Amino acid sequence: MIVLGLIGRPDVPLCHDAAACLVIDGKVIGALEQERVSRRRYAPGEGPEGAVRALLDSHGVHPSEVDAIGYAWAEDSEKVLATETDIPCGVHVTDRLTETILPTLAGELGTREIIFFDHHLCHAAQAYYLNSCAKADVLVADGWGGDGSTSLFHVDNGRFRLLERYDKCWSLGMMYGAAAVYARLGWFGAGKFMGLSSYGRTSDMRFMSFDPVDASFRLDPRLRGSLAAGRDWDRLGEQWLEAYEASVFPYTPSSANPFDYAPFAADVQSTVEDLGLGIARRLRSLSGEDTLLLSGGVALNAHLNRRIALESGYSRVLGTVAPNDGGTVFGAAMLAEALLGKAPAPLPADEPPPIFFGPPVSTAMIETALDGQGVTARALEPEELRATAVRSLEQGQVVAWFEGRNEFGPRALGARSLLASPRSRTTLDRLNRIKGRESWRPAALSLTGDGFGKLGMEPPVSGLSDYMLCMHMVGQGECERAVAGVHVDRTTRGQYVAEDSEFGALLSAVGEASGLPALINTSLNIKGEPMVLTPDQAVGLMAKSPDVDLLVMPPYAVSRS
Known part of the structure; x- marks a missing residue:
């Protein structure tokens, strides 16, 4: 069975990290990010067609041989067929978007139907199938994915259960991304912002907090602006920027000196570490599991991962090669394989970490x-x-x-x-x-x-x-x-x-x-x-x-x- 996993929509300007994955009989044969083909970093507003063509060509697969396509973001249109499965968050199937996502390939494909899966489930499936554990918890945290920003899963021999999901308005990724923007590092500047945080001395400011006992979030009462009055997802980035400008030194996003923002960065970094650690402890209390898998864009934060590995109580904490949105194509392809064919197995324990998925070079x-x-x-x-x-x-x-x-x-x-x-x-x-x-x-x-x-x-x-x-x-x-x-x-x-x-x-x-x-x-x-x-x-x-x-x-x- 030949399956494609995809992410990226050319009709959605805010879409980014478009990518494609090729799976044959339950084994990942190759994967490629669209930016490597189009040469536009993060591939903003692009579909994955260039990556798909490069993968198929390099592995000698004709589009007509493709049996199934999984997409790593659920399409919720009324025209989409919802199928009955035990896969969490539902499965939606349609051929209505095939020409939109793959405009020049649609007519050549062996199937025109695309199976749309929950975005966070694809993050979780990627982490599961690219590791070797039969049972594990999965913590997925990013900007948002469908109707939530953080999801807690448990997997037992390929069977996924969604234990809890937290509202988009408590997004760790949005809080951190807006902080990078406030520090003049840009929406894709989270990595720079983490590096800047090491230059600052933390205060007692924690912009958000999480109680692992009752899974409740709270804002620091010292925050001012509309964010404190009520969070609006459509304006959440702007609300965070307003709160930062009103509540923290240097009270402006226009300083030319990055070190002016170092104490602020240290507080935001400490906030996301405390949040992530609390959520991990919450997940372990729900499942009693000893192995934790991390995915979602927040899992790129290496300081946070270190604390979770050392302090969460899990005996093993594992990640994957690409916890960002691009990596969800592995999960989408594997879920499609599990839905239509033989369920794929996690990696054998003796295999090296899966890292190199690009086209062969002669x-x-x-x-x-x-x-x-x-x-x-x-x-x-x-x-x-x-x-x-x-x-x-x-x-x-x-x-x-x-x-x-x-x-x-x-x-x-x-x-x-x-x-x-x-x-x-x-x-x-x-x-x-x-x-x-x-x-x-x-x-x-x-x-x-x-x-x-x-x-x-x-x-x-x-x-x-x-x-x-x-x-x-x-x-x-x-x-x-x-x-x-x-x-x-x-x-x-x-x-x-x-x-x-x-x-x-x-x-x-x-x-x-x-x-x-x-x-x-x-x-x-x-x-x-x-x-x-x-x-x-x-x-x-x-x-x-x-x-x-x-x-x-x-x-x-x-x-x-």
Whole structure:
């Protein structure tokens, strides 16, 4: 059975993170975000058709072979057929939107019907099917999804139960996103805002609170403005902005100095951590389960995830490669498979974390991209190629790393990365020039298990650290060994990398040369653009960025002629 999972509507201007997933007989064959194809970051107002075509073409699947399509947001039109199933929140089936979502593919597909699933259920299904546990709780928190902003699920051998769902007007994602806007970092600036929070000292202000006993939310009574009088979903972002301006220093969203907002950011960060931790404890009290899965955009907050892993009472806390909206395509495809065919199983326990879902890249594609581009490319054996990269990194240079199928989601995890030694702030400055990043923003480290130990770090959290989704404290006396990769609060968003992977072999080689198997790892893109997808885009980035010293695309080491 061949199934597509989709998210993204070209007729909805506020839609973002369009993506597609291809599942064959219950196994994920590939997944791709639309932004990587259209080259518009976050793919605002786009459907997933470009991603669908790229996936089908790269895996030799004709559109007529598609048996089912799942969509990760429930369509509630009166013209939609609601089917009787035991899937929570209902299932809706229609062919009315096929030409809207897939305008040039609709006539070629093997089915025109699209199965619409609850958005938060798709988040939960993604987390479940991309992990190996038969039973688990799932906490989904984002801006909103259908009729709620936070959902608590329990899954038992593929059977999902919705335990509780909290109203959109108590949205953790909206509170945090509006705070990023207030601090002049933009609606997509949540990651920057989390980094800024480390520079501030917290006060006793907690903008929202949650009581895990009765599942009640409350606003801090010191908040002023219309938000305190009554929350209106249609104006909730504006209401939060009004409340921030009326209630917190600097009482304006127009300061040019980001550090003016650092104390405010620290209070908002503490608020979301307390909220998330309280909700996790509530979920555990309802189910008695020992394993928790995290999904939804709020699960990108690495400080929050660390606290949940350490303090919630769960023995295991796991995430996925893409807890944001794009990742819901995995859940939509798997739910469609379960509804119409044989129910898929969670991952086998001995499989590595599922990360690399992009289209395959052949040596011929790389050679075509290199031809006539004004670069010097040398084909090297794997060990010599790694040694060349290590020499460059040890000299303080920046290496663009392009290897195999690209990672899915917003984190660079070793397939499309810009790499640098963490020992030099000067090298970090060069990286920031390439990325157009503010100098105050933290850099993340990728490390082997040995690297975690040598920096005196808290051990990696299986299921979180693999995806760069957990913050880790660095040992007090070890910060200088990785000064450019440790933030002002002595933390790093560390990615655990297994030594038996290609990226892990590079880190091990770095460790042999420097004594520390760790590198700064940030996504292979320049400001305003999505991560590189194809070899020609990688060569183009190098051409535009004089601070990139070496491009590695196995088996080639590429330098400027």
